[in-house]
Amino acid sequence: MQYAVFEGQGGIRIAQGERPQPKAGEVLLQVGACSLCGSDLRPWRQGWSFTPGHEIVGRVVQPEHALHGRRCLVYIPQWCGQCPSCVGGYPQLCEALPDLVGWQRHGGYAEWVCVPEQCLIPVPDDIPTHLAPLLLDTLGTAGHGVRLSQRVLPQPTRVLVLGAGPIGLGALLVLRQMGYGPLEIFDPNPTRRAFASSLGAKALDEIDPHERYPLVLECSGKDAARQQALESVQPLGAVVQLGEADAWQIQESKPIRRKDFFYIRSFYFPLQEFEANLAILRAERAACERLVDAQVALDGLATLFGEFARGERIKPQLFLQE
Numbered sequence: 001m002q003y004a005v006f007e008g009q010g011g012i013r014i015a016q017g018e019r020p021q022p023k024a025g026e027v028l029l030q031v032g033a034c035s036l037c038g039s040d041l042r043p044w045r046q047g048w049s050f051t052p053g054h055e056i057v058g059r060v061v062q063p064e065h066a067l068h069g070r071r072c073l074v075y076i077p078q079w080c081g082q083c084p085s086c087v088g089g090y091p092q093l094c095e096a097l098p099d100l101v102g103w104q105r106h107g108g109y110a111e112w113v114c115v116p117e118q119c120l121i122p123v124p125d126d127i128p129t130h131l132a133p134l135l136l137d138t139l140g141t142a143g144h145g146v147r148l149s150q151r152v153l154p155q156p157t158r159v160l161v162l163g164a165g166p167i168g169l170g171a172l173l174v175l176r177q178m179g180y181g182p183l184e185i186f187d188p189n190p191t192r193r194a195f196a197s198s199l200g201a202k203a204l205d206e207i208d209p210h211e212r213y214p215l216v217l218e219c220s221g222k223d224a225a226r227q228q229a230l231e232s233v234q235p236l237g238a239v240v241q242l243g244e245a246d247a248w249q250i251q252e253s254k255p256i257r258r259k260d261f262f263y264i265r266s267f268y269f270p271l272q273e274f275e276a277n278l279a280i281l282r283a284e285r286a287a288c289e290r291l292v293d294a295q296v297a298l299d300g301l302a303t304l305f306g307e308f309a310r311g312e313r314i315k316p317q318l319f320l321q322e
């Protein structure tokens with residue numbers, strides 16, 4: 001089979017190897033699509049010993065398995081099922097800090113991948129393969145962040161979203177389906193601002209330093225935006241951090257120090273929210289079609305990553321089969 005090797009400094013080589021053999025408790029998946037994610041830029045820059053790709057949908061090819069022939073999404077933590085978080089219904093918070101598909105084990109930038117059986121999420125027939133990965137990080141993680149914020153802000157409110165990349169735009173879809181508004185969004189990239197405007201948000205080309213918001217979603221992973229999020233939240237409001245970075249640094253400025261506020265982190269979503277996220281995808285299907293703005297085969301992956309890293313694509317994907 002063919003699979004991608006991330007060599008570092010933007011190098012992606014397509015290699016040829018044996019089709020993987022599922023171990024006990026694993027299933028073999030023929031990859032249908034695997035979406036690019038901002039967090040993949042880390043392996044793209046640094047090089048990675050495993051094949052990356054963690055927003056995977058594929059078809060189970062294992063004749064004796066109950067899900068043989070079914071299209072399934074891959075839930076990335078290889079959760080233990082026994083710790084308090086797993087037992088409590090939050091396997092994404094598994095306290096064993098398990099391996100993640102596409103990070104500490106091989107992921108979806110390949111024709112075939114073996115995944116732990118408990119990571120399979122069957123995809124309903126009305127959801128096309130190319131849209132299914134949006135149910136993971138784009139709508140799933142953003143949706144979970146917004147739902148967590150409802151523990152402290154139960155009513156829909158005005159929101160500031162920082163970053164109009166895939167997570168920020170996905171968050172807009174979640175927010176408007178959950179009744180939030182008005183929605184304001186900041187991104188330095190004019191193309192992304194235009195996309196956000198087309199979804200009904202007010203796109204800001206700068207942020208008023210005196211404006212305060214009850215809810216701020218940080219979707220960029222950039223230090224400046226993290227700083228801004230903590231400054232722009234109003235007293236007793238909430239910041240939801242969705243973006244990721246290796247290391248980050250902020251200054252505890254006066255607007256941060258002199259108020260009480262809630263700081264919320266959403267890393268991934270619990271499985272019990274999948275149905276609610278499906279409803280959002282169904283309601284936002286036209287917008288979701290626009291988010292998936294490029295599809296390539298494995299030989300186009302290196303070029304596509306370059307475009308993605310330059311901010312020229314929103315949520316492109318490797319697409320291999322329906």
Ligand SMILES: [Zn+2]
Binds near residue numbers: 036037038137
């Ligand atoms: Zn991702």
Ligand SMILES: [Zn+2]
Binds near residue numbers: 087096
């Ligand atoms: Zn666990």
